[in-house]
Amino acid sequence: MDETTAVKRLVDNSLRSTSSHIPLDTIQETILCRLPVKSLLRFRCICKPWDSLISKDLKFAKKHLRVSPKRQHLVTTTTPSGAEDLTMSVMSCPFDSLNLHSNLHSKSTQLDYSPILSSKYHDGLVASSDGILCFTVNGRAVLYNPCIRKLQELPYIDLPHKKGSTYYAFGFGYDPFIDNYKVVADMYIYETQVRETHSYTLGTASWKRIKDFPSKFSMNGFSKSEHGIFIRGAVNWLTSNSYGYSRNIVSLDLGKESYQEISLPDLPDLPFRDEYKQTLTLDVMRDCLCLFDIYQGKRPDRLDAFTDVWLMKEYGDKESWIKLIRLPSFASYADFMNIVYISEDNHMLLVFRNNSKFKGGVYDSKNDTITIKSSRTQDKLGMVKSKVYLESLISPS
Template sequence: MGKANRVTEVGHMALSCKGGDERTKAVYSPIGTLTSSPSLYALPLPTLPFELIEEILSRLPVKLLLQLRCSCKSWNSLISDPKFAKKHLSLSTTHNVHCITYSNKYIIIESYPLDTITATNIAQSYLPFSHSAYFLGSCDGILCLAAADDSNSIIVRLWNPSIRKDKELPLLQEPKKQKHVMRMYGFGYDPVGDNYKVVVFLRLIDSNISNFVDKYKVKVHTLGTSSWENISNFPLVFPLKKLGQFVSGTINWLASKDQSRSQCFVAALDLGSGSYQEVLLPDDGEVHAYPLVLTVLRDCLCIFSGDDVWVMKEYGNKESWTKLFTISYMQDPYRPSYDVFKAVYIFEDYLVRQVSQSFGQQKFIFYNRRNDTSRLFVSVDTPEVCIESLISPCF
């Protein structure tokens, strides 16, 4: 039994708050409930060092931790501490799949555990939103959602479904003289400033000209501030996908320098310095021959080229691209045949792939590589996979 398992097992034994009043002590039973019966006050409860209690609690699920905050003041103080939230995040391994729908000025977030075969809904959250929303990404347990209102402004909201906390960011006003606006988005953590940032790339299309014009703006919002800042050194690029991928303190978009998209590369924005760089794809002729998908695997950039999976083991080093494996063909049981797969997410043992899109609905297969099982989900929007955490967006 590993150290983490041994420590967690201790958490299912009797615990008490060190130095607290006898009446505040609680017993944590093996079935995961707190008991506070007066008959237990007389029992000789063991008192563990607070350091060990912290180690135990940092390995427990978020839902249980939120319940344990009521056990005593010292536990509430510990679990509410941002430093403890970061420690818990570093040890968290639970990933949930979040699907969103829009109804009656609310977005409904349905959450499912990624590591189970059955599609059991573990949570359903209602969040006020005046318009239909879509995911911009996730980072450290926080979902980033956005919508455009009637005045052509972008509404962005950060939401941690594990702790049910959200924050609406300042409105991002778009130019009203433009008929169309092409957007790129990104959301991630700035390790230099120890904060979270949202990036919006606006490429403007003149209302009187059919072709694109070189008008664009890159806006960045830092959580806790009251405005959006401009980034001036980001060049005009043509994204293959609107959503950027966060890795190593950077937001990365699969892009091209012209509309032909003949030569693709990764356009990267460093959240700490605001600098721009280009990350080249592997030197392999077949990489450019398939529809490409950019994602993250094991905290590394990852490219899907058809069914081939490439990973950049050292960020920014072109020579570190390595072909990991080829994904086996998976048949959609609800459709006789199809030709194109689209990878969405990949983890150590789990893969999320889109298999079809029709009538406003998308079908996704969640594939478990450990036991070679898969299950189907249907969503009106691309689902977002997010780690469970205590990190609050309310800075």
Template sequence: MYCPLRSTAAAAAEENKMARMSRAESNSNLCHIPEEILIQILVRLSVKSLLRFRSVCKSWYSLIIDPAFIQAHLKTSSQSTHIILSYKSELTRIDRYSIRYDDESFHQYFEPQLPSHILKQSLTMYGSCNGLVCLSNEETIRLWNPALRKLKTLPNSLIIDPNLDYLRTYLAHLAFGFLPGVNDYKVVRILCLRDDIYKPLPYKSQFLTEVYSLSTDSWKRIDVAPAYDFIGNRPAIVNGAAYWVAVKRTDEGNCCLLVRFDLGDEVFDEVMLPDGARHYSPYGPDLWDEVLPGARHFYPVLGESLCFFRYYRFALNERCDIWTKECGKLGSWTKQFTVNFHDTPYNLFGLRKSGELLQINRKKDLVSYNFETQRAKDLGIHSFLWNLSAYFYVESLIQLDGAECLFPLDSEL
């Protein structure tokens, strides 16, 4: 007896079988692409595509997770930088993250997600390097690969006393960077143990320092700690070293300088600032300093350099002097610009590929400042609070051993 339903089911089963055979044959053909050509193709793809292609065949899977391929992919990805943003949404009042193209459009590349219980901890970004982002609420530090959706919590600190009230006792300074010579990522934490957080500078303080190594997954205490008053919380990371603007107190008075911490040698030293920027007084005119990396706009051939910004405010007169210095050289600083900001910046984040300065203004808007026109372009990002932060970002396949997988990697495939 003829049964239409059985006939239809049999036809569907046969169709599925043929489709599986077709895919298997297609995958088999793909797996026979010469490896040299295959690598040249795959290194140009996004992390999302590569995660999908791991299931094509065993040889592709082995190739994509190979450390040599991961480094080759990172080198190619580094030619197309993005910007990762962290800000508090005015609508929901919760932290949001967004990765944007570093071009004229500033369109969103993708919006990475963190679980709600992590977002409630009010994490701050402390750096981005080779696709890894450092997040912390100062007590707990995490490393995050947004592209892989992996989050690693670092071991407990060696220098934090659990019996003390952290927020009332400590002032933390963090830096996160990469050492290419040993292929290791490090986090340095400098704690200022304060006797009274409500007293203005100077106050009695004791500094403690520790360094975390991703390769050993452990902290190491550094015996020599800096005896400076740090200005601001955001260091510049250039060529395996962290730079903070700080004040050194001497018998001759207060001296403003850069404190440098070498992530490889794990030692502190000093970098003198331009002659006109060394004096510091907390009771003088309204001024602040910032040091930023990424000044290839000024040194396209020589390499990485530091940018130092000294902002002055005398009554109705506002200006900002911008100096640059090539890293690793003993030469002096070079003054590049003196600009008058029409919209006073609240915080500076870095120099974009175009040479424009990424900053947040007093209205909590993210803007891109053009030095030639001396005008700022609104980028359409507004933060509810002053916690907007931005770092340059390159997506990567860099693994975090022992990390938590936040969401299934195939949830959007």
């Protein structure tokens, strides 16, 4: 007997006989909270109380997120380059953290809110939090839960003095102090060198200005194309000096709306630095803040590049940085590589871009082997981003 048939039989028996009536609270506690979102959406048609519970009850949605098995999906956005109107494609597939190779063979489906018309190279996927995906499209934040197909386009930030090219760095995450979700936007107007930071809380009608990004990190304080990384109630950005060299991490606490600096690990001082291009990026791996220290050869024949992966085991504590692994160069496979997931045994799910082809791969660090699968071809493929997100009933509106 499948899951749907079993639940329907339980409900039918409950409705037919008063003596066998099972209270909705009991069904909710013992069954519904543990079912997949897809099943719950089908059960909305059983009766009006169930429809209301599944579709509108925020308390139930939060409990379902907390107690149901963690069912994950992999979302990937791809954007072509070199076009006036860029069309961002958003694909999703089931994600199995216990068998990364299975993800290479999972069939992707295009999300309903796709394609998204975009006109800037650095638009695209910002973050995921509790099933809600955050995108930026033409300087506007868009929230979408693909499991329940609910979307919210946030209003534009009203800046009376906004003139000229404006660069945005967004962040998105959960604020435990108010039990709600926030989007933050740091904006820099190139011509006037004006910089402001604003936040938006779900359920409100507008953005509000908060304390500005620390002034000593003004002027391109972080990469225009890098959005904030959320962990432990805070959004984190890499900062850089006027020469473009990264110096620190600046963290914005969503609850207190205050900043702190987090030191980088002691990175190696490599010889022949003029032969390499160094790039630092942040992410979250194994529930820890993660730093990727990427060294790429400046000459195409240079294949001895590598990527050092650092984990901060205790958030905010510089002494807790550990170098997890050094990855070899994947230049023979692609001109772009993104690490999506790292398992406890250091198997890594990777995405590649090479000759307009989008590929997935699994790297086995113990045996130093990699499995590659091509998944799609797109003319002039530009930006590729992938993140893991959870199934949830949490609505972005």
